[in-house]
Amino acid sequence: MPVLTLAIKRNTIILATIAGVVLFSHGLYAKKSNHKPQDVPTATKSKTDIISLDILGDVMVGSSYPSPDYLPDSNGASILRYALPYLQKADLRLANLEGAIADTVHVFKDCGDGKNCYAFRTPLRYARWLKEANFNYLNLANNHSYDFGPDGAASTLNFLMQNNIRTSGILQHPLDTITVRNTRIGFVSFAPHKNCLDLNNDSLVTAYTTLAKTKCDILIVFFHGGAEGA
Numbered sequence: 226m227p228v229l230t231l232a233i234k235r236n237t238i239i240l241a242t243i244a245g246v247v248l249f250s251h252g253l254y255a256k257k258s259n260h261k262p263q264d265v266p267t268a269t270k271s272k273t274d275i276i277s278l279d280i281l282g283d284v285m286v287g288s289s290y291p292s293p294d295y296l297p298d299s300n301g302a303s304i305l306r307y308a309l310p311y312l313q314k315a316d317l318r319l320a321n322l323e324g325a326i327a328d329t330v331h332v333f334k335d336c337g338d339g340k341n342c343y344a345f346r347t348p349l350r351y352a353r354w355l356k357e358a359n360f361n362y363l364n365l366a367n368n369h370s371y372d373f374g375p376d377g378a379a380s381t382l383n384f385l386m387q388n389n390i391r392t393s394g395i396l397q398h399p400l401d402t403i404t405v406r407n408t409r410i411g412f413v414s415f416a417p418h419k420n421c422l423d424l425n426n427d428s429l430v431t432a433y434t435t436l437a438k439t440k441c442d443i444l445i446v447f448f449h450g451g452a453e454g455a
Contacts, residue, residue, distance in 0.1 A: 333374025366394025
């Protein structure tokens with residue numbers, strides 16, 4: 226796994242694009258702040274006080290739509306087994322969550338005849354593996370977070386909040402922060418899709434990044450772009 230070490234000053238912005246499934250890590254030299262003590266478990270502090278981030282692209286641990294037959298065997302128990310040894314090493318684990326986390330919500334996305342439609346609905350018993358993998362942040366500004374409409378978005382947010390997983394990028398929850406090694410890290414994210422903070426609205430992007438910067442020492446900005454199909 227490639228590792229990049231950066232010297233970071235306060236009010237720094239890190240920009241991350243999230244498309245694809247490449248796994249990489251950042252080591253961040255973080256200055257001390259006066260915020261509350263850390264609220265996530267971390268490895269033993271080093272003298273250089275490095276914060277390490279594992280950042281993944283699109284993650285979806287099983288979909289019951291359009292049929293439960295698409296779900297992995299054994300409730301997905303082994304789906305992340307090869308990634309787990311890497312994910313345990315960093316201070317923070319970040320990824321892009323594709324789809325809704327819910328058991329029974331109905332599809333909201335216009336699928337037409339359904340033959341070439343991609344709508345993802347991960348059952349709660351599968352989503353628990355995201356918690357088991359110790360993800361601290363899952364981005365929701367993408368083209369699948371609203372596949373199951375407001376009910377799907379509400380169910381997803383409820384799962385994330387109950388499991389202390391931060392998120393950002395949708396109208397119901399635009400930004401978030403987390404503290405690690407006495408450093409407050411902020412998240413905000415954008416995408417050109419329904420219910421997302423609009424990537425193509427320059428005034429909105431400026432407003433939310435400006436607001437997010439006031440709440441943290443280091444700001445991580447995600448955007449999800451591109452398109453599926455023709």
